[in-house]
Structures are given as C-alpha cells and as structure tokens.
Amino acid sequence: MTNRTSSTVDTDRLPPVLPGVAAAAVAALPPRLHRRLDATVERVAAVPVGRVDGGVSIDCGPEALVTLTPGPTGAVTEAHQAGCSCLLAPRCLHRTAVLVACPVADPAIHPDPATTTASSSSDSSGAASGRTGRTGKAAGAPAGRTGRSATPTKAQRAAAAALWRAAAAALAAGVPAAGAVLQAELLRAAHSARLAGLPRAESAALRTVRGLRAHRERQTGHRLAELVEVLHDLLYVAGRLAAGDPDPALVGVLRRPYQPDGTLEVYGVCREPVLSATGYAGVVTHLVAADGRRLSFGDVKPGGPDRARECAGAVTGMGAVAVNHAVLARGGLRISGTTVSPDGRLGAGAGVRATPLTGTDWSTGPLAELFAHPLAEVVTAQLAADDPEDPARAGTALVGCDLMVVGAVGDQVLARELAPAADAGAERAPVPDGPLIRLVPVDSHPVLAHVANLRRLASWPGLRIRVVGRLDPDRASTLRPLAVGPVPGAAATLRLPAEWRDRADLGYDELQGGHLPPRDPAAMIEPVLAVGADAVAESPLWRVRRLVELAVSGGRRAVAEAARGEGAGLAGPLRRAGFTTAAVVAAALADESDRRGRDVFGRLADPDPDRYAWAWLAATAHLAATERELIRSSWTAPPVG
Numbered sequence: 001m002t003n004r005t006s007s008t009v010d011t012d013r014l015p016p017v018l019p020g021v022a023a024a025a026v027a028a029l030p031p032r033l034h035r036r037l038d039a040t041v042e043r044v045a046a047v048p049v050g051r052v053d054g055g056v057s058i059d060c061g062p063e064a065l066v067t068l069t070p071g072p073t074g075a076v077t078e079a080h081q082a083g084c085s086c087l088l089a090p091r092c093l094h095r096t097a098v099l100v101a102c103p104v105a106d107p108a109i110h111p112d113p114a115t116t117t118a119s120s121s122s123d124s125s126g127a128a129s130g131r132t133g134r135t136g137k138a139a140g141a142p143a144g145r146t147g148r149s150a151t152p153t154k155a156q157r158a159a160a161a162a163l164w165r166a167a168a169a170a171l172a173a174g175v176p177a178a179g180a181v182l183q184a185e186l187l188r189a190a191h192s193a194r195l196a197g198l199p200r201a202e203s204a205a206l207r208t209v210r211g212l213r214a215h216r217e218r219q220t221g222h223r224l225a226e227l228v229e230v231l232h233d234l235l236y237v238a239g240r241l242a243a244g245d246p247d248p249a250l251v252g253v254l255r256r257p258y259q260p261d262g263t264l265e266v267y268g269v270c271r272e273p274v275l276s277a278t279g280y281a282g283v284v285t286h287l288v289a290a291d292g293r294r295l296s297f298g299d300v301k302p303g304g305p306d307r308a309r310e311c312a313g314a315v316t317g318m319g320a321v322a323v324n325h326a327v328l329a330r331g332g333l334r335i336s337g338t339t340v341s342p343d344g345r346l347g348a349g350a351g352v353r354a355t356p357l358t359g360t361d362w363s364t365g366p367l368a369e370l371f372a373h374p375l376a377e378v379v380t381a382q383l384a385a386d387d388p389e390d391p392a393r394a395g396t397a398l399v400g401c402d403l404m405v406v407g408a409v410g411d412q413v414l415a416r417e418l419a420p421a422a423d424a425g426a427e428r429a430p431v432p433d434g435p436l437i438r439l440v441p442v443d444s445h446p447v448l449a450h451v452a453n454l455r456r457l458a459s460w461p462g463l464r465i466r467v468v469g470r471l472d473p474d475r476a477s478t479l480r481p482l483a484v485g486p487v488p489g490a491a492a493t494l495r496l497p498a499e500w501r502d503r504a505d506l507g508y509d510e511l512q513g514g515h516l517p518p519r520d521p522a523a524m525i526e527p528v529l530a531v532g533a534d535a536v537a538e539s540p541l542w543r544v545r546r547l548v549e550l551a552v553s554g555g556r557r558a559v560a561e562a563a564r565g566e567g568a569g570l571a572g573p574l575r576r577a578g579f580t581t582a583a584v585v586a587a588a589l590a591d592e593s594d595r596r597g598r599d600v601f602g603r604l605a606d607p608d609p610d611r612y613a614w615a616w617l618a619a620t621a622h623l624a625a626t627e628r629e630l631i632r633s634s635w636t637a638p639p640v641g
Contacts (some may be wrong), residue, residue: 013049014056014098015070015535016105018077018112019187019206023095024493025082026184033093038179040097060094068098075110076102100180104187104206107194109256151246159196160241163189164207167234168613169470172209174555175215177228183209189216200252201241204234212566215553221276225474232620235613255309258339258347265290266346267360268329269398270468270483273448273507274300275308283311285325286398286468286482287346288366290590294398296321297346305447312508315376319352321434326508330501332357361502362400362466363488370400370468375437376635379471383632394583399479400468404430407528408458411451414528418487427490428464435477435635436528439467442480448507456511457484463516464490468503474627476535476634481506492523535630540573541623544586548620556612563590582626585619 029037050057055069064086071077076099084095152160166185170178190205204271210226213219237250247628266287274370276281282300289295299316301307313326319337335354339347360367378399403415415437416430439457441450466488470479482539485503486493516524547570551559563570570590574583592615596607 005481007268008316014058014102015068016075016110017082017099017102018075018107018110018191019071019101019209019292020112020191021076021079022099022102022104023184023188023191024079025099026181027089027188028091029096030091031094032097034181036093037097037100037181039103040093041180042099044101055081058098060086060098063087064092064094066094068102073110073621077105077110083580097180100184101357104209106206107202110196112191138278150248151244152251153196153243154253155246156196156198157242158190159192159198159239160201162192162240163201163234163238164613167205167231167238168609170212170614171231171235171551171616172556172607172609174551174558175212175553177555178212178216183212198237198241198251199248199254201234203238203252204230204237208234224553225542228549228620231552232617232624235617235623239614239617253342258341258345258349261338261340263334263336263404264338264340265332265334265357266293266295267332267357267365269362269370270369271312271325271329271505271508273308273311273484274298274441275305275445275448277444278349279304279310281306281308283303283314283325285329287328288370290366292366292369293344295340295344297325297328297348298323305445309447309508310446316348318346318348318354319350321352321354327356329505329531330499330503331359338455346438359501362468362485370398371402371466373520374431375399375401376435379635380632382471383473398471398482399466399471400466401479402428402466402616403439403466404428405457405461405463405465406430406525407461408455409529411441411444411454415439415456415465421489427492428487438475439469439481440472440478441483442469442507449510450506451452451486453504453506453509454481455512456513456516458493460516460519460524462492462523462525464493473631474536476631478535492517518553535634536627538628540577540579541582541626541630543574544582544619544623547586548616548623549588551589551593551616557608559590559593563593579626581622585615585622589615590618591615 005597022084026034033462044060047058047060050059052067052069052267055067057068058065058066064084066082066084068076069081071081076082079090082099083089084092085090086094086109089095103460136480139221158570163186166182166189170182170186173182188293190202193199193202193205207230208227211222211230214222215224215227237552240247241250245250269288272284272286274280274284279301279302281303282298282506283299284296284300287295287297297318299311308486311325313320313324314325317323333354334357335346335352335355337349337351338353339349341347362370378401382397384397403420405413405415407414415464416432417437418428419431419434437538439454441454457463463486466485467481469479469480469573472478482502482506484494486496493509494504494515495517496504496593500509504515547559547562550562571583571587574580574586589612592612596612
C-alpha cells in the first residue's frame with residue numbers, strides 16, 4: 001500500500017482533467033454502471049485526498065485506490081495517468097468517478113497531446129498555405145477561416161452537430177438530470193470540436209459543463225442566468241455551424257500568443273480586485289497607452305478573498321522589473337521589448353524592460369479620452385459593438401463619466417450625469433431629463449472596500465464625482481464603478497490625498513470623512529430615496545426569463561408543468577404590453593415542451609429534443625435582444641416614475 005497523508009477534501013486539490021480523458025472514461029464504463037456514477041461521484045467528494053509521488057490518491061474502498069499522476073502542465077492529459085488498483089480497472093466505477101470529480105482542464109493551458117500532434121503535423125505541411133502562429137487558427141481549420149467567410153468543412157459540421165445533440169439533451173434533461181453521463185457527452189463533443197478547429201464552440205461546451213457542475217453542487221457565486229447565457233451560446237453556435245453557416249465569428253479563434261509590440265508608454269487608470277467563483281483571485285491594473293489603446297497588467301492566481309485584498313500593493317515581475325500595482329495604477333511606464341495579447345494584456349517575458357514615467361491625472365493626456373464623450377453616446381456605441389450572441393464579451397470596456405450623487409437605495413448609489421459647463425468656473429448641473437443612474441458594487445465581499453465606499457459617497461447628496469467603471473449589460477442605466485476622483489473645477493467634490501493622484505480605487509482605497517468636502521447646505525440637495533421603474537425588471541419580460549431559466553434549472557418536464565398551470569396567463573400580459581413577438585416565442589416554447597408524437601403503432605414516442613431546443617433558443621435569443629434594447633433606451637430616455 002502506498003504511503004499517503006490525508007487532507008481535507010477539496011475538489012480544487014484534484015488535478016484538472018482534459019475533457020477527452022474524462023469523456024473516454026465514461027464511454028468505456030459498462031452501461032449497467034451509468035446509473036451509479038453520479039452517486040459515486042458524490043461519495044468521492046467525502047473521501048480524503050492523499051499525496052503520492054508525482055500526484056494524488058483517493059481511497060475508494062477495499063482494494064480500490066485511484067491514483068492520478070498529472071503531466072508537466074499539472075493536468076491529467078492522457079488516460080494512463082489515471083489508474084485504479086481494483087480488478088476491473090481501467091473500466092471501473094472508481095477511476096471514472098474520480099476523473100469526473102476533477103475540474104475540467106482548459107486545453108489552451110494544458111495542451112491535448114492528440115491536438116498537439118495534429119497541429120505539429122499540420123504546421124509542417126501547411127506552411128505554404130500561410131498558416132502561422134499569428135493567425136491563431138485551430139489545427140485543421142481551412143486557410144483564412146478566421147478572416148473571411150468560408151463554408152464549414154464536413155468534419156466541422158459533424159462536430160457541431162454532435163455538440164448540438166449533446167447540448168439539446170442536456171437542456172431537455174435540466175440541471176437535476178444532467179449528470180456525469182450527459183456531461184461526458186458534452187466533453188466528448190467539445191474534444192471533437194477542438195480537433196475540428198471550432199474553438200468558440202469548444203469553449204462554450206466547456207463553460208456549459210462547468211456551469212452544470214457548479215449549479216448541481218450549489219457553488220457560491222454561481223448564477224443560473226450565467227448558465228442560461230453559456231448554454232444559449234453553445235446551441236446558437238453549434239446549430240448555425242451544423243447548418244453550414246459560413247460566418248467566421250461562429251468558428252472563433254484559439255487563444256493566441258502574446259505578440260511583440262515594440263516600445264510602449266502606458267499610464268495607469270485604476271486597480272481592480274479579482275475574486276472569481278472558480279477559485280482565482282488577484283488584481284488587474286487598467287492602463288491606457290499613449291496611442292489610446294486600452295491595456296491591462298494582472299496578477300491573478302489560485303486563491304480566495306484574502307489574496308484579492310493582499311494584492312492591493314502587490315509586486316509583480318514584468319521581465320527584469322518589479323512592478324508595484326499600487327504605483328502603476330497612479331503612474332506610468334515606458335516599456336521596451338513588450339508583448340501584448342489580442343485582448344490587451346501586457347506580457348511579462350524575460351526580455352521586457354521598463355522605466356517609470358510620471359503619472360498623469362484623469363484630465364490630461366491619453367486618460368482624458370475616457371471622459372471626452374457623453375455617457376449615453378459611449379454606452380450606445382459599446383452595446384452596438386459587443387457581440388449580442390457572445391455573452392462573454394458584453395460590457396467589458398471601461399467607461400468614464402462625471403456624475404452628481406442624488407441619493408441611495410440599499411447598496412446602490414443614485415446619480416445623474418453632469419452636463420458640460422455653460423460658463424468657465426460655473427458649477428456643472430445635471431443633464432436635463434437625463435436618466436437616473438445606479439452605481440452598484442463590483443463585488444460585495446466584505447474583505448473588499450466597494451460597499452463601504454459607495455455608502456460613504458451616498459452620504460453626501462449633491463457631491464460631484466468623476467467615475468471610471470463598467471456598464472452592467474443586464475440592468476437598466478447601471479454602472480459598476482471601479483474608481484472615483486474629483487470633478488475638475490467643482491467645489492462640492494472629493495478632496496483626495498496628493499499621493500492618490502486624484503483617484504481612489506474603490507476596491508482597495510477606503511474613503512474617509514476627510515475626503516469629502518465640508519457640509520455646505522447650499523451645495524447639498526434633497527436626496528432621492530427611491531428609483532423609478534426599471535425598464536427591464538418591471539416589464540412583463542420577466543415571464544419569459546422565468547420560463548427560459550426554468551427550462552435549464554428543471555428541464556423540459558418542468559416547463560410543461562408550469563405552462564399547463566399558467567395557461568393563457570403567460571402570453572396575455574406580454575401582448576397587452578406590446579411584446580407580441582415575446583408572447584409568440586414563449587407560447588411556442590410552452591407548447592413544444594408538452595408535445596409528444598406517436599409511433600406507427602400509435603404509442604407515445606419520446607419527444608423531439610431538436611424542436612424543443614430550437615424553441616428554447618428562439619425564446620432566449622429574442623429575450624436577450626429585447627432586454628438589450630430596453631437597456632440601451634434606459635440611457636437615453638428620461639426616468640419614469
């Protein structure tokens with residue numbers, strides 16, 4: 001028996017497993033054991049994780065010791081790296097359950113040996129076709145696939161069809177019945193999508209599996225709405241690709257490597273604490289280059305709330321230079337030998353050299369561009385630029401604006417946008433008939449300062465503040481502020497320490513009473529203690545959202561039962577409010593959920609998962625587009641109520 005020391009069970013301590021390895025283990029398991037797999041996975045969660053040379057072990061019972069020996073990247077990438085001491089191994093329940101209990105590895109971080117081999121072979125024979133590392137194409141993708149329209153290949157259509165079938169089956173089952181077997185089908189299809197060169201579909205499938213697991217395990221921080229979004233993206237992409245749609249955006253691109261970018265001058269905007277539900281924490285410093293590009297430099301690693309807080313003044317290596325995030329956020333760097341990822345992240349390779357620059361405030365230099373346009377114009381442009389069918393891209397760009405605090409409701413600060421000054425030196429007034437803007441915490445965890453700082457700002461109605469934050473793409477006229485500063489030329493504004501360079505990072509810097517201006521009755525206003533109607537939350541569209549979320553959380557049967565109970569009460573309020581198309585797609589979903597055909601002998605047959613999945617996709621897509629338009633209009637229309 002191998003010597004091992006037990007530790008408190010935590011599935012995060014188990015190494016990640018590539019999708020293909022876990023899927024193959026479930027496929028090799030005898031069908032008679034499938035029904036016992038979910039219960040066995042749950043039992044594995046109660047077994048201490050032991051340590052062995054080069055890996056971990058899990059004691060699954062008499063003469064059933066499962067050992068995992070990850071490869072160089074820290075993940076189980078091949079079947080022989082997972083073994084069991086029982087007589088039925090490797091087609092045993094113990095080994096399969098442990099592999100299913102492990103986190104799903106990201107193939108972009110932990111390369112799949114099969115994909116790597118195919119890529120190497122393809123690169124050696126495909127150089128003449130112009131495929132280089134800069135294109136970011138998947139192995140086996142047609143030349144130019146990511147740059148112009150091209151009909152999906154037969155292999156890609158087959159891979160997309162397999163993904164569609166797996167996703168449709170998971171949707172029909174719902175979270176309670178989407179156990180290890182259905183998840184394995186998604187993982188197998190995701191692996192096939194990777195081999196076929198469909199990175200967007202593969203990513204959506206892996207995110208769907210992670211979401212299903214998080215929801216089944218009731219993990220903290222997981223939202224059902226997020227699972228609805230990723231499942232919608234998976235069905236949308238897989239369905240269109242399987243039908244031969246040539247849109248290159250459906251294929252996507254693999255995570256591309258950092259590329260050389262010469263010499264850059266960058267200036268800090270603010271720091272953002274990172275605390276994810278997947279077990280990562282740290283800090284990201286947002287930057288603006290001298291040429292106006294939005295960049296970032298981060299230090300995010302496995303960890304929890306304490307690490308997110310401790311990173312307030314973290315020092316991260318950038319080549320031969322140690323970069324202090326607190327200093328960088330208020331200063332600048334001239335970087336030579338730098339590398340930049342396609343999404344604007346700065347690399348920290350050994351060849352990078354950097355020298356400090358004197359920082360600028362938000363009102364001068366390239367940072368002033370953040371506040372150069374009216375908020376409604378910026379928000380409208382951002383909503384138009386984001387891909388409505390790719391939820392991962394919505395609402396990620398930083399926006400800047402000048403606001404006046406007018407009140408608070410709970411943890412929300414209520415504010416109005418300030419109009420440009422009519423006269424030099426005059427106090428700026430709110431935009432006439434402008435929307436009532438809600439400022440909500442980026443993260444409400446008590447270890448971070450977001451909530452306390454927003455409460456401090458809300459205590460001074462009439463206070464003028466300059467804000468950098470993000471649009472909340474799911475809520476009407478709502479921003480999630482990352483940092484605040486004084487409004488230039490305003491009297492009733494923040495008074496921050498000189499070393500803060502006129503900005504406070506809301507997640508880290510704690511605003512005090514001395515940072516607010518003296519109480520001036522002439523400058524203070526009567527606080528607003530209530531908000532008007534939320535165009536999204538108060539519309540009857542909540543009925544459609546409840547239906548599409550119920551489809552995911554409860555499955556097809558739950559939708560059918562709810563539709564029978566509600567009857568005409570579902571579509572009536574939607575039609576009366578003018579949402580006629582929403583009423584049609586919701587009614588179609590309800591009807592399809594309860595539809596069952598008959599075979600040639602007149603017996604009830606299994607319902608068609610394809611028709612049901614298309615009906616759910618139509619309802620979800622229309623709901624997302626309608627809510628998006630309501631959110632856009634909430635930034636341009638005067639407040640209601």
